[in-house]
Amino acid sequence: xxxxxLLLGFQIALQPHNLLLAVIGIALGTIIGVLPGLGxxxxxxILLPLTFSMPPTSAxxxxxxxxxxxxxxxxxxxxxFNIPGEPWSVATTFDGFPMARNGQGGQxxxxxxxxxxxxxxxxxxxITLFAPLLAEVxxxxxxxxxxxxxxxxxxxxxxxxxxxxxxxxxxILIGFILAAVGLDIVTGTLRMTFGFTDLMKGxxxxxxxxxxxxxxxxxLTMEEGLSFRGASAKIKPRxxxxxxxxxxxYWRTFLRSCFIGFWMGFKPGGATPASFMSYSFAKRFSxxxxxxxxxxxxxxxxxxxxxxxxxxxxxxxxxxxxxxxSPTAAVMLGGLIIWGLQPGPMLFKEKPEFVWGLxxxxxxxxxxxxxxxxAFVPLFAAILRVPFAILTPLIVSVCAVxxxxxxxxxxxxxxxxxxGVIGYVFKKLxxxxxxxxxxxxxxxxxxxALRQSLIMSQGSLLILLERPxxxxxxxxxxxxxxxxxxxxxxxRLRGLPAPAVSPRET
Amino acid sequence: xxxxxxxxxxxxxxxxxxxxxxxxxxxIGWGTDGPKxxxxxxxxxxxxxxxxxxxxxxxxxxxxxxxxxRPGAIEPVLKVLLPATAFVLAxxxxxxxxxxxxxxAAYMRWIGRHSWLSVIVVSVTVSAVTFYVFExxxxxxxxxxxxxxxxxx
Numbered sequence: 302x303x304x305x306x307l308l309l310g311f312q313i314a315l316q317p318h319n320l321l322l323a324v325i326g327i328a329l330g331t332i333i334g335v336l337p338g339l340g341x342x343x344x345x346x347i348l349l350p351l352t353f354s355m356p357p358t359s360a361x362x363x364x365x366x367x368x369x370x371x372x373x374x375x376x377x378x379x380x381x382f383n384i385p386g387e388p389w390s391v392a393t394t395f396d397g398f399p400m401a402r403n404g405q406g407g408q409x410x411x412x413x414x415x416x417x418x419x420x421x422x423x424x425x426x427x428i429t430l431f432a433p434l435l436a437e438v439x440x441x442x443x444x445x446x447x448x449x450x451x452x453x454x455x456x457x458x459x460x461x462x463x464x465x466x467x468x469x470x471x472x473i474l475i476g477f478i479l480a481a482v483g484l485d486i487v488t489g490t491l492r493m494t495f496g497f498t499d500l501m502k503g504x505x506x507x508x509x510x511x512x513x514x515x516x517x518x519x520x521l522t523m524e525e526g527l528s529f530r531g532a533s534a535k536i537k538p539r540x541x542x543x544x545x546x547x548x549x550x551y552w553r554t555f556l557r558s559c560f561i562g563f564w565m566g567f568k569p570g571g572a573t574p575a576s577f578m579s580y581s582f583a584k585r586f587s588x589x590x591x592x593x594x595x596x597x598x599x600x601x602x603x604x605x606x607x608x609x610x611x612x613x614x615x616x617x618x619x620x621x622x623x624x625x626x627s628p629t630a631a632v633m634l635g636g637l638i639i640w641g642l643q644p645g646p647m648l649f650k651e652k653p654e655f656v657w658g659l660x661x662x663x664x665x666x667x668x669x670x671x672x673x674x675x676a677f678v679p680l681f682a683a684i685l686r687v688p689f690a691i692l693t694p695l696i697v698s699v700c701a702v703x704x705x706x707x708x709x710x711x712x713x714x715x716x717x718x719x720x721g722v723i724g725y726v727f728k729k730l731x732x733x734x735x736x737x738x739x740x741x742x743x744x745x746x747x748x749x750a751l752r753q754s755l756i757m758s759q760g761s762l763l764i765l766l767e768r769p770x771x772x773x774x775x776x777x778x779x780x781x782x783x784x785x786x787x788x789x790x791x792x793r794l795r796g797l798p799a800p801a802v803s804p805r806e807t
Numbered sequence: 808x809x810x811x812x813x814x815x816x817x818x819x820x821x822x823x824x825x826x827x828x829x830x831x832x833x834x835i836g837w838g839t840d841g842p843k844x845x846x847x848x849x850x851x852x853x854x855x856x857x858x859x860x861x862x863x864x865x866x867x868x869x870x871x872x873x874x875x876x877r878p879g880a881i882e883p884v885l886k887v888l889l890p891a892t893a894f895v896l897a898x899x900x901x902x903x904x905x906x907x908x909x910x911x912a913a914y915m916r917w918i919g920r921h922s923w924l925s926v927i928v929v930s931v932t933v934s935a936v937t938f939y940v941f942e943x944x945x946x947x948x949x950x951x952x953x954x955x956x957x958x959x960x
Contacts, residue, residue, distance in 0.1 A: 465862075467862050474854060478851050478855070487844075488838070520884050524884050691911070694894075694915070755841060756840070
């Protein structure tokens with residue numbers, strides 16, 4: 302049954318107009334992924350206002366292509382410049398940059414792009430198989446179930462996100478509070494506007510994303526000091542071919558990394574831990590673990606495959622449940638709402654051409670992407686050789702344009718600047734930004750789900766535990782929320798040493 | 808880091824108190840057809856104040872006396888932040904495109920020490936491309952100033 306749907310999707314994704322959008326999206330995305338300060342979430346946010354006038358299917362194809370492009374772009378800077386453009390490319394630098402320094406940059410890039418392709422493709426195939434089933438189940442969900450899933454989403458940031466659990470919790474709360482500012486559409490009451498008319502429309506998540514991730518990131522990069530001393534970026538077709546011939550040898554690593562990536566990425570905030578986990582697994586199972594860190598091609602394959610499998614997987618809960626698995630998916634979900642679509646399982650029934658066009662475009666986007674990046678690596682790498690005195694004002698003004706175009710309000714550019722400073726401070730103090738953005742996007746949906754649940758139960762919160770599905774999800778969520786409090790106590794009980802500080806998703 | 812951590816926690820506590828106060832004003836109980844508008848923000852505020860108090864207590868006991876920002880790193884950060892603020896300040900008066908041109912030119916000249924020729928070529932090209940993409944291609948209007956009015960846009 303899924304097959305003819307997919308065919309319908311391909312008919313849409315393969316229209317010349319949509320293929321062109323995919324090419325544009327990947328080119329822009331790769332540029333954005335290469336530039337410091339402009340990540341996937343940001344690029345999608347800046348471009349989002351331009352898609353308001355497009356048909357939703359074309360718009361989402363453009364944005365997902367941008368997303369794939371940004372993922373590819375991150376690999377270029379990690380390998381050639383030792384600068385991870387995205388947190389999930391950090392593990393790629395461990396072996397990618399030594400390879401490039403040893404004159405094997407071409408091999409490292411080929412391996413990275415091919416692994417990205419394999420990981421993403423694996424995720425897309427699983428999405429094709431499981432999305433309809435998951436949507437079918439989700440159709441039976443009522444408000445309590447949806448609120449329970451929201452709880453689960455945010456609890457996994459607190460329980461599994463690494464870093465300070467309390468600060469993760471505070472970030473989530475700030476996001477929800479900012480989402481509540483302005484007119485409450487259910488009751489018509491003004492909330493937290495304190496008499497300022499500018500606050501009536503609330504805070505737009507696009508502006509917040511652009512400020513937090515764009516401006517904040519530039520401030521951080523400037524503080525650390527920029528130094529772009531890159532390795533050569535030439536890829537000869539012969540090198541590509543020879544690398545491809547050696548890659549099947551690592552099928553075990555590919556397969557393991559695909560599963561790690563998909564499993565971690567399905568839950569929010571998964572791409573970064575997935576890439577680290579996959580790297581350390583590859584090292585542990587390797588016959589020559591001592592070569593890791595010195596320029597082992599397997600050390601590039603493992604994190605890249607996992608990061609992209611996770612990046613693909615984060616779109617699954619977005620299209621089936623309306624819960625984004627990553628900040629970028631959150632921005633796309635906001636886009637769906639703006640285009641007038643109701644995210645969630647009903648999309649499969651009401652807009653099959655949208656959902657299947659999107660899924661099919663993930664296949665075409667990845668094929669186009671891997672070909673484009675292999676062909677144009679030197680061009681993309683040249684972007685980083687542009688002097689930072691040109692890049693900085695360029696990025697700031699592009700961010701300003703993006704923030705203004707959302708609503709055409711000057712105040713949004715100010716908000717962007719303020720969010721930029723907040724993003725900088727929060728990043729330094731280990732308050733995570735991803736949950737804040739997710740909460741800002743999901744705020745109204747979560748509040749409405751909670752409201753409707755409470756109306757159903759005449760005001761008793763126990764309804765979340767009484768219904769079987771929502772009860773099970775809520776219990777898991779509560780367990781995750783409690784996990785940071787339980788873990789130290791459990792470790793002391795068993796006499797285990799304190800764990801190393803785990804890396805944090807943005 | 809300790810001072811910055813404490814300050815942030817207290818700013819967030821103040822914000823949380825503000826949220827609670829506003830929620831109490833509009834009602835946190837049960838209205839005629841469901842929870843009142845203040846219900847959800849009220850509990851968000853309460854949990855946030857609680858969490859921030861714990862964070863503040865932890866920060867208070869911590870011995871981390873490293874500065875929030877390395878002394879030498881303040882300058883590069885301000886070199887981005889101040890021109891960006893000036894750019895945003897100028898935008899409503901000059902329009903976004905003129906402000907972008909001036910901002911790019913000034914930044915390239917004073918921070919990057921590029922030659923005047925490349926300064927002029929790059930800054931004008933950047934604005935012209937932005938103008939073409941947004942005003943002509945995607946029909947998204949940006950803030951405009953006297954120059955655009957003079958040119959008839």
